[in-house]
Amino acid sequence: MNINDKEFVKEVTSQAVDFSQWYLDIVLKTEMMDYAPIKGCMAIRPYGYAIWENIQQLLDRRIKETGHKNAYFPLFIPESLLEKEAEHVEGFAPEVALVTRGGNEELAEKLVVRPTSEAIICEMYARWIQSWRDLPLLINQWCNVVRWEKNTRPFLRTSEFLWQEGHTVHATEEEAQEETLKMLGVYQDLLESELAIPVIPGQKTEKEKFAGALRTYTIEALMADGKALQAGTSHNLGQHFAKVFEIKFQDKDDELKYAWTTSWGVSTRLIGALIMVHGDDRGLKLPPRVAPIQVVIVPIIGKKSKDEVLRRANEVAAGLRSINIRVELDDREGYSPGWKFNQWEMKGVPLRLEIGPRDLENKGVTAVRRDTGEKSFLLDQDLSAQLPLLLQNIQDSLFEHALKFREQKTYRPQDYGDFKEALDEKKGFMLAHWCGDARCEEEIKAGTKATIRCIPFDSDPKDKGPCLFCQKEGRPVYFARSY
């Protein structure tokens, strides 16, 4: 490492010194975002937005394959509509932005900038649904939402963020429940197959469920600092919204019935998860499936070889593009190869190809993995067969690495004392028994800042034990401090 390189890395705080500052350094230095002059709002710069576009594309395909169609509903919700569902308004009213003037006039009714769209969408659905023939109604929208948050953090919690929100209507309770779990499964698959982030799927407690839901399901991921992140949620809304918005349908038996609704969403928060699950002190490590640039080519130019090296670098780039690999050729002048290596490492590009005079001689390229630092020499003739495999291997390794980390960081505390100590010392998920009483849940939160992340689907029904707080018999749940 030359001096130049050290300077470069010095700009980023080490994770061990201050994880939170490391995160802020990374999102700024990699040009994923910048702070905007509006409280809690950010500009998502091209490098960050390209990750979002990749996530969108991978999820949108899954949303459509499961029979949903996209639509778009208004940004504004009349205050009276938001107020219809009692728990819903209680949950969201404190953090809404309100439009009170339009076209130089005071508005007769204030408009809420959507914090989520159940209210306006259910109002429309009530008009569109008359008969069982209109069901199920399976609609999704990609949009921006606004929640006036007190404490904000780029990507993780911002006053405005981008997301998709699915809103579906069903004839029966069973179908609504099936849909709710199906979409949670879609999210789990997205996170694990594409973002290389292992998640724990499960149900939220009554206290932690969505404002207005009957039941909320979640996928929970573990960040590198041992804190949990709620990465996606899917809500069975029961008939709560159908009843207040009058979503009724004539069933096959000719009876007029209230419908059952669901909603589910993931947001730009996933970008935060990608950073915090995979990143290290040198910067981002992006899984190939969502990386804006999967392969960067850095030509190593000697005194005589410039033209030949650049010609070969361009050839390799074109070859990779033709097999749909997202490739960038960094032929900028005035930057040393070492400086470029560091920059692209910080940006988390999964694979770097170096092409220099010696590589030309040997009819190949030198490949360096971002995740392991491993170097290998690939013959030109093998590139188009080897690179897709290598990228898949990096994708798989990132997942395995994150899974192993989570397993190491999942602890089964002996008792409440052990739980508190482990939270401070070991951090991570605490898999402990809980009796089901919200008072124990609240006491634990008040005493430790840890919340129940979820009641996992996959727990052994025979796994019973004393509640962490009250010692009554309980089932295992995941506790953690979280974002």
Next chain:
Amino acid sequence: MNINDKEFVKEVTSQAVDFSQWYLDIVLKTEMMDYAPIKGCMAIRPYGYAIWENIQQLLDRRIKETGHKNAYFPLFIPESLLEKEAEHVEGFAPEVALVTRGGNEELAEKLVVRPTSEAIICEMYARWIQSWRDLPLLINQWCNVVRWEKNTRPFLRTSEFLWQEGHTVHATEEEAQEETLKMLGVYQDLLESELAIPVIPGQKTEKEKFAGALRTYTIEALMADGKALQAGTSHNLGQHFAKVFEIKFQDKDDELKYAWTTSWGVSTRLIGALIMVHGDDRGLKLPPRVAPIQVVIVPIIGKKSKDEVLRRANEVAAGLRSINIRVELDDREGYSPGWKFNQWEMKGVPLRLEIGPRDLENKGVTAVRRDTGEKSFLLDQDLSAQLPLLLQNIQDSLFEHALKFREQKTYRPQDYGDFKEALDEKKGFMLAHWCGDARCEEEIKAGTKATIRCIPFDSDPKDKGPCLFCQKEGRPVYFARSY
């Protein structure tokens, strides 16, 4: 036509009776949109939104191919930022929605819901640009914007609408001008190649240019009622925004210089254009490239043939899907084929395939074009070769038809009296000479409600003549009444 069919068509007002009502009938009956309970806002339903998604995909590809990257900037603009550019604020302030409360508190500074994003984007660009190495900066965003309009109309003019807005920064005036015209060209290509809408590209007059621009360019399309529609604009913003937002860069000669900026956009208004250019009394006519459903298959089920017909219909659908044709198999029970024909015609599906017992016998399908009503019989073995050609033929015909219509509706008035009469009687574009004086332009607008749509690029420099209003020598410009 059976009684059922007549009933169906009766629901839509005839264009000849009331074009405006025809339009509203179509957008509602085809389920492209529905009115929302917020002044001037609409919900874009899946059928309308799918058209927007197709337009987005076709345009986004072009935007990226010309070197631009997508990003996302905040929805909110502090009032003081919007006020920086004098003409800009004068143009937009009267129609903004204002957020005055957030999180239950009165905001210290009111926030404008973006009507367009020059102000917030230039504020960010000023931080990102230091050197000539940072230029050109070529960024686009897809988002929603809000303009508190007095008179609204679905898709054409709504309080909230969806669009893309490109914002670029350049080192020189020449590059900014080149970019401005390049993106107008991209829009023209999108409209003509994909939406089958011929447009007239040209420059806006000083009076009609964008608030804050140095020069505005436009593509103007002619609707079936003879009114013009501004379908896309591209602005050379000169150094107007760079100067007030302090976008400066160190040039190669080491001097600190103000940059040059451009912006350009098209919106969901294009869906309105599609409807009004191609539609007829039976409903929409969608060009295949943007049609959510390109081919609909209607099985004609006899008494004995049900299983066989449905099996074949499914086979044909699968075959077309495998060659990337967007196909819908309408196997709903309880609807007559005639009713289905009418519904899909109203929805503008370019091609209908009928499969009945006789078609099975003859080893083929009956194809009916939406644009001409023409029927043909296609052998099964020719389907995958013939259908793409047939769809291309429909696409081309729609364009040719629209171009011919526009040519017929472009009139060269003899004098102001003839101009006024032609506007009322013939409608359409009036290609007439104008001296360049804004007073003549205003007098003509006051007297006829016609505006100068553009000063066309392609006019013959030798084509000089007396100004329509004052008789001084002028050049030919396009006048029309417009949306």
